[in-house]
Amino acid sequence: MKQPLIILTGPTAVGKTELSIALAQMINGAVISADSMQVYRHMDIGSAKIKKEEMQGIPHYLIDILEPDEEFHVVRFQEYAKRYIENIYAEGKIPIVVGGTGFYIQALLYGIDFTEQKEDKEYRCQLEGIAKEQGAKALHDMLAQVDQESAESIHANNVKRVIRALEFYHLSGQKISEHNERERMRESPYRFAYFVLNDHRDRLYERINQRVEHMLEEGLVEEVRKLKEMGYEKGMVSMQGLGYKEILDYLDGACTLEEAIYRIKRDTRHFAKRQLTWFRRERKVIWISKPDFSYDNEKMLAFIKKELERKKIYS
Numbered sequence: 001m002k003q004p005l006i007i008l009t010g011p012t013a014v015g016k017t018e019l020s021i022a023l024a025q026m027i028n029g030a031v032i033s034a035d036s037m038q039v040y041r042h043m044d045i046g047s048a049k050i051k052k053e054e055m056q057g058i059p060h061y062l063i064d065i066l067e068p069d070e071e072f073h074v075v076r077f078q079e080y081a082k083r084y085i086e087n088i089y090a091e092g093k094i095p096i097v098v099g100g101t102g103f104y105i106q107a108l109l110y111g112i113d114f115t116e117q118k119e120d121k122e123y124r125c126q127l128e129g130i131a132k133e134q135g136a137k138a139l140h141d142m143l144a145q146v147d148q149e150s151a152e153s154i155h156a157n158n159v160k161r162v163i164r165a166l167e168f169y170h171l172s173g174q175k176i177s178e179h180n181e182r183e184r185m186r187e188s189p190y191r192f193a194y195f196v197l198n199d200h201r202d203r204l205y206e207r208i209n210q211r212v213e214h215m216l217e218e219g220l221v222e223e224v225r226k227l228k229e230m231g232y233e234k235g236m237v238s239m240q241g242l243g244y245k246e247i248l249d250y251l252d253g254a255c256t257l258e259e260a261i262y263r264i265k266r267d268t269r270h271f272a273k274r275q276l277t278w279f280r281r282e283r284k285v286i287w288i289s290k291p292d293f294s295y296d297n298e299k300m301l302a303f304i305k306k307e308l309e310r311k312k313i314y315s
Contacts, residue, residue, distance in 0.1 A: 003089060004313040005190035006096045007105055009034065009279065010197035011272035013207040015290070017050050019197060020098040021058055022301055027096075027314045030059040030088045032081050034099030034108075037241045040068045042230070045215050045223045046243035059093075068227060068238040073160070075114050077104045094314065102278035109194070110186040123170050127163045142166060149177035153278060155271070157240055185283075193311050195304060196279045199290045208268045212243070212261065221247055221257070242268050 006029065008020050020031055033039065037047035041064050049063065061084040066072055081097070081104075088095040097105060106112065131139045140156035143165055150165045168176040199207070224247040232239055234248050243264050250260040279285060286307055293299040308314040 002189060002191040003085075004094050005085070005109070005192040006094060006308070006313065007034075007109065007192060007194040008096055008098045008197065009100055009102065009105060009195070010288075011204060011275045012100050012268060013048075013211045013272070014197050014199055014204060015207075016098055016100070016197055017048075017054065019297055019300060020096060021054070021056055022297055023304060024058040024096055025056070026301055026305065027094050027308065028092070029094045029096045030091070031061065032084050032088075032095055032097045033060065033062040034077070034081075034097050034101050034104045035062075036072060036077075036101050036104070037238070038063050038099075039066050039072050040064075040070075040238050041066065042227060043068060043223070043238065043241070043244070045218045045220045046241060046247075048211065048215070059088075059091075061087075068230075068232045069236055071237065074104055074107050077101075078107050078112075078114075081108050100275050102275060102282070105194075106180075106183075106282065109188050109190065109192060110183060111189050112183045112186065120167055120171055124163055124167055127166055128159075131159050131163070136162070139163070139166070147175040147177055150175065153177070153274060155274070157245065159240075160237060191311065191313060192284075193304075193307055193313055194282065194285050195288055195307075196282075196285050197288045197290065197300075198276070203291075204272060205269050208272060209265050212265050212268065215243060216261065221250070224248060225251060242271060 006023070008016055008023065010016050023029060024031055035047065037043060038049045039062055040047070043049070050060065062077070062080055065080075085095045097108065099105070107114075127139060130142075136156045136159050139159060139162050140151060143154070143162050144151035146169050147165060154161045154165060156162070165176040168174070168179065220243060224244055227239070227244070228248065228251060234240070234245060239245060239248060246260040246263045246267075249255045250257050288300055288303065290300070293303065305314070
């Protein structure tokens with residue numbers, strides 16, 4: 001029989017962390033973070049990283065393991081996550097993948113193989129030159145012309161993924177979105193339950209706005225200032241994260257603090273919308289709409305428990 005795996009995901013600020021701790025306590029689980037920012041040290045406030053005391057003794061993996069100038073991508077996530085899953089099984093626990101990076105979750109869940117994808121370093125350098133000279137939007141517009149679906153799912157600021165999508169099209173003549181769709185149809189090596197936590201849009205957007213205000217109160221500006229003093233620059237993948245690039249612009253004098261805050265809130269709302277679009281395309285997803293459970297975590301946990309029993313993941 002396949003080994004069990006639980007996914008608990010959803011848009012940013014929906015409340016995954018709190019529910020994941022309660023779930024882990026209920027089923028003797030351990031958490032693997034599927035977040036592209038919480039993997040970095042020194043980046044606590046802007047990534048809404050879980051605090052030690054909030055973990056309540058639940059083991060957490062893939063948090064605080066890299067420096068901000070180190071590269072983290074889907075292949076590296078896969079490697080780490082698979083290793084941690086084996087460790088969790090060895091301890092007699094059930095792994096729970098928690099986070100909002102849908103591409104990471106998909107790659108792990110269906111064992112997508114990235115090793116065969118070819119490279120064209122010369123073409124990649126050419127695209128990097130376009131991004132530097134004409135800006136990220138020019139590159140994103142190029143992607144939209146050949147692969148509209150990828151352009152909709154990849155943010156213009158994620159230059160690395162935009163370049164990868166263009167390079168894939170350049171080398172194969174195929175859209176990477178179509179390739180990913182085929183990969184998505186793979187059989188999973190796990191016996192899994194894939195839960196997506198969601199809320200009414202206006203309520204979710206209000207939570208996003210409140211979270212940004214809370215980050216500022218917690219010292220987001222000071223956190224980014226320290227990162228800048230440590231030599232971490234805007235060109236790094238880590239510093240392109242939501243909340244970081246906007247505050248860097250403010251510290252560099254490119255905009256006012258009010259403009260930076262406005263952009264963080266707006267872009268985070270747009271990000272949440274893209275996350276939901278991704279999750280709606282995924283297979284075998286179990287949606288948990290918070291209003292249906294009167295925003296009561298106990299009711300949600302009871303529902304999750306029934307689903308896990310039905311799928312023979314937990315009894």
